[in-house]
Amino acid sequence: MSSKTLKYILKRIAMAILTIWIVITVTFFVMRAVPGGPFLSEKAVSEAAQKALEAKYGMDKPLMVQYFTYLKDIVTKFDFGPSIKLRGRMVIDVIIDGMRTSVKLGVCAAAIALVFGVVLGAVAALRRNGFADKVIMVLTTAFISMPSFIIGSLMVLILSVKLGWFPANGETAKGLILPVIALSLSPMANITRLTRSSMLDVLGQDYIRTARAKGVPPMKIIFGHALKNSLIPVITYVGPMLAYIVTGSLVIEQVFAVPGIGRAFVSSITGRDYPLIMGTTIVLATLIVIMNLVSDILYKLVDPRINLE
């Protein structure tokens, strides 16, 4: 690793930390700017009760003090405070609970998207303008143009309501099959197109011709030379893909009633559970920022020629 690469990595890490800090700050002040505060509810609360609640959640102190306490608790203890609507539960527990299911969902979706995307993209590139290529391109174009909640709802409609093959409810292991597929289709389509175009690019390179001229068996050319090099651009997509999967799971978990962090987030919005909204936003945002960071660094390490500045 050259010192230039190291400098780049350090700079990216600093940028990521800055971003996370901005997310925390924006989230905090935006939430505190809401008129009426988090205790604004349908029931009228007496002055004394309001004061007591504010004291309990530490909201009677000056804003900056609250901010630094919040920041300190997050950094040192991963403590996002108690949830307002879910009585007696800490925000971090709700998040960890949700994460158990969501991580399974997200990792499976990402794995499927990567494997099938690369395979389909390679097939499409090798059979350029052939039947398989055309079918793959039409399908991927369709998947890219459909919002994930539409794909999910149509899958519920056809596969569980009409045909009854899968449960529409995502609470069991079998019930996770449909949400995983619904979540993976759009990133898979993107990876397919990315692999196809970069594979076509690589197949036109001189070193492939050289390998062919030397009599290297076609399979070895495809796997040893072409595919390996055409995967480099795919690495850049891994970060955005994971971001897509994280946000996509917000609606997909809603559609399939998966008890994950996405559903907790959406219900915290409708229930105006401000500490929970803040906590989930910060955790999910941190996740996305870290994944983008890893994907960028990997890209730089795999191909140091690339200048990402």
Place this chain on the structure above:
Amino acid sequence: MKKNPLSLQVDMEDFLPATDAEKEYMVQMRPSTTFFKDGMKRLLRNKVATVSMIIIIVITLAAIIIPYFWPYSYDTMLGVRPGKPVDASFNNLAPFQYGKTELKRIEAGEKVFPHVFGTDSAGRDYFIRVVYGTRVSLGVGFFASLIVLVIGITMGSIAGYCGGKVDMFIMRLVDIIYSLPDTLMIILLASVMKVALGPVIDNNPVLNKLGSNMISLFIVFALLYWVSMARQIRGQILSLKEQEYVLAARSTGAKAGWIITKHLIPNCISVIIISTALQIPSAIFTESFLSYLGLGVNAPMPSLGSLASEALNGLTSYPYRMVIPAITISLIVLSLNLFGDGLRDAFDPKLKS
């Protein structure tokens, strides 16, 4: 007359008036094509892009025109009439079926306009709701892109042209906004602005009609989505401003504003057209996503996302209510994407991958 080859005496024959044959050379064989015409020609040769363009035009015209002559409106609950109990027979009608009072009128020989897609659970004509939803989705996509366009061009051209500290500052800002997870930030801002902007919007009749959610959506777009446009414009301007014609303009005393608006931005037009065209479907996507989460347009105004979201509750009994908005939104986004790709190929062949 023989001349000394080194003589500097002017040869008068070079200054004779041109003959007719020589004048022919100057006649234009073919009118010169403009940038726009040339691009359109290439665009129309692309069948996929042309078909997508026609689909977009048809859908847009339908969404604008149909509500003017359709006998039902998107928020009228047909079963509800002043002074009478609610007529539940109008709720959840299947396509081409009629409510009780309408059946009586048909028996009496009257003609009743059919409910092409039936009605929803509150007895509202579903067809007109889909048309209105399409109108809202297209409108949001268009205006959000317009906002992004204006801010992106302004920031990008200032950063690119001024350079130095201004450029540094704007680009750091772009970097930071770029690395923020946009969807999460949108949800956060939309959910808060709905509450925060409430009183301001209620007092203003124009804003009130739009609804707090819609306005917060536009604000969020204005805050977060201009960055990629600004980046592209900046890159373009950085390379353009080194061109000789900019130097010429500057040396004749042109001011920065003039150079940017008259020389630089017109030359970025292909980048602008293409990224605007591709911004619209992404805005529609975001709007439908937010509507689906209940953070989109205010009820009773429908959007394609909120229609799909409402249909999820009655999915078993009324699957078509899910399928219709789903197909519409997919068709719109698909055509816009394909059209955008076509535009890119037509107006900037260099970018073609």
